[in-house]
Amino acid sequence: MSIEVLTPGLSTTVQDQGRFGYYNVGLPQGGSLDAYSSQAANMLVANTVDEAVLECAYMGSNLSFDAESVIAVTGAEVSITINGESAPMWETLTVPSGGTVEFGMMTQGARFYIAVHGGIDVPVVLGSRSTYPLGRLGGFDGRKLEAGDVLPVGPATADLNAVPQKSVPVEARPEFSKQQELRVLMGLYDFRLTDKGKRNLVEEEWSLTPVADRAGLRYKGPGVEWREREQPFGAGSDPSNIVDAGYSVGSIQIPGGTQPIILHRDAVSGGGYAMVGTVISADMDVVARATPGTVTRFVEVTMDEALAARKVYKEALASLWA
Known part of the structure; x- marks a missing residue:
């Protein structure tokens, strides 16, 4: 399956837990800036901790899914609609085949994360799928996403109907204070x-x-x-x-x-x-x-x-x- 980027947002990149072992030659570790929120998103869709997610800064991408998908959105507070219907953050969500997921402006925090069951399946570069824009390395062509990009999704590891419906308890969600x-x-x-x-x-x-x-x-x-x-x-x-x-x-x-x-x-x-x-x-x-x-x-x-x-x-x- 794949995800089409309808609108890219301000700065949306593919990130995982980072690229380690190359700092001595000037290549930073990268990875999700808010690692806790990123890992929570992967947990909610029954991924491993290492699967790649989308990191959206300040304003999110609007996305179209060509097949039924299980997703989760965590991190900064943002409104979500699936085919026009409001959906919650910090919970397992289902997107129907051909469905569209849209986001409003963030009201708290700076970055939110979108995980999809199977992970964003871009190539692994030096041990990571994380985007390093300055070096044009990793992620989707080494850059932030643009309208019209089509992101591959990894194969499902379970029947989507069998993916547990989970939520992160309110007390376990981070604060986004001024x-x-x-x-x-x-x-x-x-x-x-x-x-x-x-x-x-x-x-x-x-x-x-x-x-x-x-x-x-x-x-x-x-x-x-x-x-x-x-x-x-x-x-x-x-x-x-x-x-x-x-x-x-x-x-x-x-x-x-x-x-x-x-x-x-x-x-x-x-x-x-x-x-x-x-x-x-x-x-x-x-x-x-x-x-x-x-x-x-x-x-x-x-x-x-x-x-x-x-x-x-x-x-x-x-x-x-x-």
Whole structure:
């Protein structure tokens, strides 16, 4: 079976859990930015965790299905209609042969996910079906979807009538708030900040700007202060410049000392800006749910607290599949 894209939305891409093992050569892991919502969608349609889904940013695609299908929609709050009839999120849904699924504007959150039983069956490239648009790699021709694209769907692993009708309990659904707290491990270069600069980062409020995509999200706020020093050979003139170093997913940079940028799953793997902190892995889904204007506080935590949060997050993922 296949799915035709009637309207593409703002930025809809094919994503799975990511492409691992190539970060050392500059290829980011990619994958669904909100991994929890993505996995929930796959669970609801009786897929494995590794099947590819559609990630829709800010505005969704309208789709036509050429055969009966089982789908689920999770993530940011959006209205859904199947052949003109309203349908719920976070539940297993059936689309009749020839059916059309349409979406309204998102009212909370930034990205929602569409899973279909069998998965989006684009070719596996370097171990993943995820789209990396900057490198024109993976997904559907390495790009966001366009009107007229026809997406292949993998073979059903069960009779569609036998796919269990499930829903994610309300208490297990994530929040999509206009106020966030993001837990941060300070370092590697936080020693470059003055005491006031660090206090501004972790004690003041920051607001997400419209400059936010799969590679990174830029915030505005009170700015920080950097300790004066003579820049070493090989570093640039910006006070936050360093001689090049590797970046981790979640790294926080503050070019010019004013606007922090959180690097997300499609970010480059290294460069010449100091990483003053890193958003912990358990909160990267939270980052992905933010919309422009979201008021954000960075909360410093210890390594032990970060590891404990990662354990809780992994348990929440596991409970989806229980």
